[in-house]
Amino acid sequence: MIRVGSRESRLAVVQAEEVMHRLGECELVTMKTTGDKILDRTLDKVGGKGLFVKELDRALAAGEVDLTVHSLKDVPMEQPDGLPLVAFPKRADARDVLVLPENGVWDREKPIGCSSARRRVQLHELFPEIEVQPVRGNVQTRLAKLERGEYGALVLAAAGLHRLGLEHRISRYFSPEEMLPAAGQGILAVQAREGEMADAAAKLDDSETRVCALAERAYIRALGGSCFSPAAAYAVMENGVLRLRALYVSADEKTLLRGEITGEPHGAEALGERLAARLRRQAEEET
Numbered sequence: 001m002i003r004v005g006s007r008e009s010r011l012a013v014v015q016a017e018e019v020m021h022r023l024g025e026c027e028l029v030t031m032k033t034t035g036d037k038i039l040d041r042t043l044d045k046v047g048g049k050g051l052f053v054k055e056l057d058r059a060l061a062a063g064e065v066d067l068t069v070h071s072l073k074d075v076p077m078e079q080p081d082g083l084p085l086v087a088f089p090k091r092a093d094a095r096d097v098l099v100l101p102e103n104g105v106w107d108r109e110k111p112i113g114c115s116s117a118r119r120r121v122q123l124h125e126l127f128p129e130i131e132v133q134p135v136r137g138n139v140q141t142r143l144a145k146l147e148r149g150e151y152g153a154l155v156l157a158a159a160g161l162h163r164l165g166l167e168h169r170i171s172r173y174f175s176p177e178e179m180l181p182a183a184g185q186g187i188l189a190v191q192a193r194e195g196e197m198a199d200a201a202a203k204l205d206d207s208e209t210r211v212c213a214l215a216e217r218a219y220i221r222a223l224g225g226s227c228f229s230p231a232a233a234y235a236v237m238e239n240g241v242l243r244l245r246a247l248y249v250s251a252d253e254k255t256l257l258r259g260e261i262t263g264e265p266h267g268a269e270a271l272g273e274r275l276a277a278r279l280r281r282q283a284e285e286e287t
Helices: 010-023 054-061 117-126 139-147 158-163 198-204 207-222 265-286
Strands: 002-007 026-031 067-071 085-087 096-099 112-114 132-134 153-157 170-173 188-191 232-238 241-249 256-263
Touching: 002 010, 002 054, 010 026, 010 067, 010 139, 010 158, 010 188, 010 198, 026 054, 054 067, 054 188, 085 198, 096 158, 112 117, 112 139, 117 132, 117 241, 139 153, 153 158, 158 170, 188 198, 207 232, 207 241, 207 265, 232 265, 241 265, 256 265
Parallel strands: 002 026, 002 067, 112 132, 112 153
Antiparallel strands: 067 188, 085 188, 096 153, 096 170, 232 241, 241 256
């Protein structure tokens, strides 16, 4: 029986169960990660989103589980030796969404809560008059903070709310033109030990999702960024052509540049690297 490792949050379990349903008979093994335990500081202050995968990586390397399931946007750009990402199931909705209190009233005197610098810099463009503040915790914890009046609104990932059956809480979907998603948003990543679980990976992997994931992550990696960097990247396949849109943010966050590139899907990573070089060069020319 395949043992599937997951964080113990409700969303993480639902995501693992999606994978298990595709594979057939499996055993779920859950664990609390370091990232789940630190809720009073933003992730860039305590080591980044890799804190959400460290314990799962250890369990996988030790043979305690056979596969692990992650939200791809939480996975560091570099993988530990011997623990590759082996499958990317079909992508869910990649968009960000606005969530209001249950009474439907947006108190714009209160801050918007969001979990990433990427969202923060784009929210400042969309709503320059409203303060943006970090919010930590799982989806249910963030919603509870919203109902207590700590925030006037939240920005969350559509995919997570849909997976939790909370789509009725969505007040507005942000188009990619308004708010470019995080690299890997809406994508699940399945990890295994090198050379193992090939049959399971073949059942799970979606080829279009894979090339989009590779292009997006190559863009972030080429900028020297991490999964909590303000940079963003979102790829889609259109009539057999890969289209990658990206956001570049300068270190002082005063320069925001958007760009896009198209190319063949077999060159997904090179496409991401080319767009990163282009936007970095453009930023240097403008300063």
